[in-house]
Amino acid sequence: MTGELSPIDKAKFVAAKKAAEYVEDGMRVGLGTGSTAAWLVRCLGEMVRDEGLRIQGVPTSTRTAQLAQEVGIKVVSLDEARWLDVTIDGADEFDRDLNLIKGGGGALLQEKIVATASDQMVVIADVGKEVETLGAFPLPVEVIPFGWQTTQALIEETLVSLDVLGRKSTLRMNNDSPFVTDEGNHILDLHLNRIGDARQMALVLNQMPGVVENGLFIDICDAVVVGFGDGRVEVR
Ligand code: 5RP
Numbered sequence: 001m002t003g004e005l006s007p008i009d010k011a012k013f014v015a016a017k018k019a020a021e022y023v024e025d026g027m028r029v030g031l032g033t034g035s036t037a038a039w040l041v042r043c044l045g046e047m048v049r050d051e052g053l054r055i056q057g058v059p060t061s062t063r064t065a066q067l068a069q070e071v072g073i074k075v076v077s078l079d080e081a082r083w084l085d086v087t088i089d090g091a092d093e094f095d096r097d098l099n100l101i102k103g104g105g106g107a108l109l110q111e112k113i114v115a116t117a118s119d120q121m122v123v124i125a126d127v128g129k130e131v132e133t134l135g136a137f138p139l140p141v142e143v144i145p146f147g148w149q150t151t152q153a154l155i156e157e158t159l160v161s162l163d164v165l166g167r168k169s170t171l172r173m174n175n176d177s178p179f180v181t182d183e184g185n186h187i188l189d190l191h192l193n194r195i196g197d198a199r200q201m202a203l204v205l206n207q208m209p210g211v212v213e214n215g216l217f218i219d220i221c222d223a224v225v226v227g228f229g230d231g232r233v234e235v236r
Contacts, residue, residue, distance in 0.1 A: 001042055007229025009035075011126035012090075015227030016040040018235075019088050019124045020047065025054055028081040030114040031068055032089025033061040033107035036124050040088050045071025056081055060089065060114050061107040062182055084118040091123045092137040092215070094130060094224050098123070098236065099198055103140030103215030106172070106181050112213055115220050123224040130226065130236075134198050135164065138189035140172070140215040141205055148178075148186050151210030155188065158204060163196030185212055 002013055016039035023029055023044060031041055041064060047053040049072055057073040058081050059065035068075050078084075089111055093101040100123060102108050115121040143151045152169055159167040172179040172187040179187055195201050195216075202216040224236040 001046065008126055008128070010231060011227035011229050012036040012124070013039045013227070014231050014233050015124040015126065015225045016043050018227075018233045019122050019225045020044055022086050022088065022120070022122050023047070023053070023055060027085040028056045028058065028083070030084045030087025030089070030118050031057045031059045031064050031073070032087065032111060033064045034090040034105040036090035036126070037064065037088070038067055040124060041067050041073065042071055045073055048072050058084060058114055060110040061105070078114060078117060084114065086120045086122060087115045087118040088122045088124060089115065091125050091129055091217075091224070093134050094123060094125060094221070094236075095132065095134055098221040098224055099134060099219070100217035100221055101134050101137050101139055101215050102217055103142070103187065104137065106140070106179055106187055108140055108215045109142050109181065109183055109185070109213045112217060112220070115217065120222045121220050123221050124227070125224060126227050126229075133194050133196070134216070135192045135195035138191050139195070141188045141190060142181055142183070142185045142212040142214075143188055143210050144185050144212060145178075147210055148188070151208065152188055154208055154210070155190065155205065158208070159190070159192070162201055162204065164201070165193035166191045183212070
């Protein structure tokens with residue numbers, strides 16, 4: 001499954017492999033989205049095939065659903081599963097309090113719903129995602145297409161009163177068209193550089209009309225499995 005991996009892929013792979021140990025027979029498992037989460041899905045697929053692991057997987061995007069099905073994981077919807085034992089997902093940044101920025105892959109809405117419906121959320125990440133203060137990675141905010149420019153202006157005005165360094169936002173594009181999420185929405189990426197009070201930022205953003213969800217995961221993550229390019233793994 002692995003072949004010759006670059007250091008970054010090795011870090012993602014070893015984190016995913018370690019996190020697969022959180023999954024036990026019979027569990028209902030939230031399956032994250034992104035390149036690190038894809039390693040996890042492949043690892044679980046191997047366990048299903050080679051060790052007879054029986055799990056129900058709830059994917060957080062159409063692309064994860066497709067991969068899970070390809071590797072032989074039984075896929076169910078969140079409403080079928082109702083509650084999950086564990087969700088394992090990647091992140092764009094995590095800090096020492098295990099707060100996260102997510103949504104670089106555009107799946108933050110389903111990811112947050114699924115993680116919140118789980119006994120435990122475990123993040124898998126290469127060590128490059130570890131930060132002192134969140135915000136260098138542009139913060140994704142999912143907005144409904146109707147009036148998105150008005151929503152963008154409202155967000156930018158509101159950022160003036162918050163403890164951030166940058167205030168610019170950009171509409172995420174996919175080639176020449178606005179990126180469309182699985183829920184039919186757009187993503188605004190907020191270039192903040194540093195988010196002083198991430199909890200307040202998350203609350204303020206979600207109060208704005210037109211905002212569906214933001215990519216700050218506050219008090220949701222229980223553990224981060226950190227992978228290194230030399231194959232080491234640490235759990236935060
Ligand atoms: C998708 C996400 C991803 O988990 C995040 O972008 C990390 O992706 P990768 O593992 O490819 O670095 O939040 O919405």
